[in-house]
Amino acid sequence: MLKDLEKIESVVQEIVTRDELQSLDTAKGYVGFEPSGFLHIGTGLYWTNAMNMAIDSGIEFMILLADWHAYINDKMGGNLENLKKASDYMKEGFRSLGIRDKVKFIYASDVVKDPEYWALLLKVSKSLTIPRVKRALPIMGRGEDDAEKDVSKLIYPLMQATDIFYMDLDVAMGGMDQRHVHMLARDIHRKVGKKNFVAIHGPMISSLKGGDRMDPANKMSKSKANSAIFIHDSQEAIEDKLRGAYCPEKVVEGNPILQIYRSIIFNFYADHVEIQELNVDYRSYTEFEKAYVAGKLHPSDLKNDLARRLNHILEPSREYFRTRMNLLQEMEAMR
Secondary structure (H helix, E strand, O other), X not given: OOOOHHHHHHHOOEEEOHXXXXXXXXXXXXXXXXXXXXXXXXXXXXXXXXXXXXXXXXXXEEEEXXXXXXXHOOHHHHOHHHHHHHHHHHHHHHHHOOOOOOOEEEEHHHHOOOHHHHHHHHHHHHOOOHHHHHHOHHHHOOOOOHHHHOHHHHHHHHHHHHHHHHOOOOEEEEEHHHHHHHHHHHHHOOOOOOOOOEEEEEOOOEOOOOOOOOOHHHEOOOOOHHHOOEOOOOHHHHXXXXXXXXXXXXXXXXXXXXXXXXXXXXXXXXXXXXXXXXXXXXXXXXHHHHHHHOOOOOHHHHHHHHHHHHHHHHHHHHHHHHOOHHHHHHHXXXX
């Protein structure tokens, strides 16, 4: 029987549906990731901790390294060999952050070798209309017009729905940007003769430059160095990136610094936050945010505190990659 589901519920934005999750005695779950660049904290830190919670609750968990999906999405120059290398790097990145040993890593390039996968994808495609598939394109950071220029873009949502059914999953996890395709797949499960599944959605974090995190152009991105803190960034790089991050006084909306505190620091690394320089201690994110809006916390106070915390949290990852510099060098050469 699954346990401690309240912990999962406390760190995600949405469970569709909570009752369905609670009804499961055993479960298989997954998250899929495009291997499109260096792993950043919005993916690495948040999802490592969320997946570990899911594994500890009794969910058998898989990470799909979605190299074929990234190929469709023109990542890494659309080069499958480079995407395989990037997948290898991503796997090591999650290991450096302490992902549970029980997790299974699956390459999409291995999955698609099975003719049954494509037979299932055809069933999925026959259950959908083109407008419905187009509405799911934001999952890949694309707009509906992108499919007019490149029909392969329509295959991406079909593959993601097929992944869930092919792997016979009970739980699919992803960011809020994945909601469209999860709802699409839930709607058609009977049409393709597959069981339904629970969709769990976590928060997204804005680019360090700010903006609407639900806009694909404004979320923290593996392919945009200045938009993200990477898991093996040096202490100096983290401090420099945070100094230049968008964090206007008293403003919450679109503030990536506050989002990191809310989704990562308070969720996984601290049940309270003490700002040492100010000798103040906040017992919840709500209390913390109210103090910021009231002007009791200055952006520089937050940035200095966050740099200290992230440097401590990410030191094991930096150490892990000091003996695997070849992976970082390969990734840097492919950027």
